[in-house]
């Protein structure tokens with residue numbers, strides 16, 4: 343698989359087969375991902391990857407603890423029409439694929455709730471970093487996560503980033519014995535093998551036109 347194929351075949355996968363994710367595969371992916379660039383070479387990212395019993399224990403804990411308010415705001419861009427439209431686009435695609443009607447609030451909540459078990463993915467990466475990291479280091483961490491997602495494609499695996507896990511930041515720190523004052527939880531990443539037949543993995547996604555976002559000067 344070349345890089346373009348990895349980029350274009352990656353999508354957020356929200357239904358997985360029960361094929362386990364092997365330790366050697368994850369070690370290979372995470373080892374290569376260390377070569378992600380970061381400002382000042384800070385390499386701010388950290389993660390724990392769970393599978394099997396530890397993952398089951400973690401899911402039992404967050405089910406018991408319940409969500410709290412998030413530590414950061416991911417909804418702010420939705421105030422502007424352009425971004426609201428993009429959010430509504432992906433929601434319509436997702437809920438449409440699941441056959442959930444626009445006015446079915448309970449159905450939508452239940453579908454969103456599947457984030458809590460990471461869509462039954464066999465592995466879950468939890469990503470965090472010291473609180474002293476600022477915008478630049480959040481961005482570095484995003485690059486690292488995308489690198490992981492692409493390397494997973496090369497291994498025939500798929501993923502879904504999960505900001506949703508930010509709602510469980512307290513439980514995550516407790517579960518992983520992370521110092522509350524030092525660590526900020528960024529997100530989760532569900533990892534496993536794509537269930538190709540699942541409609542939720544097959545709806546059409548939209549992207550802005552290239553020329554609306556990028557200008558080319560002097561060519």
Ligand SMILES: Cc1cc2nc3c(=O)[nH]c(=O)nc-3n(C[C@H](O)[C@H](O)[C@H](O)COP(=O)(O)O)c2cc1C
Pocket residue numbers: 352353354355356432457502503504505506507529547
């Ligand atoms: C940092 C980050 C957090 C995300 N959090 C969630 C999440 O909590 N739950 C979810 O279903 N999708 C989540 N997504 C997936 C986005 O909805 C998805 O990337 C977007 O709709 C574009 O679709 P694609 O990834 O299939 O190309 C997240 C994506 C990113 C980059």
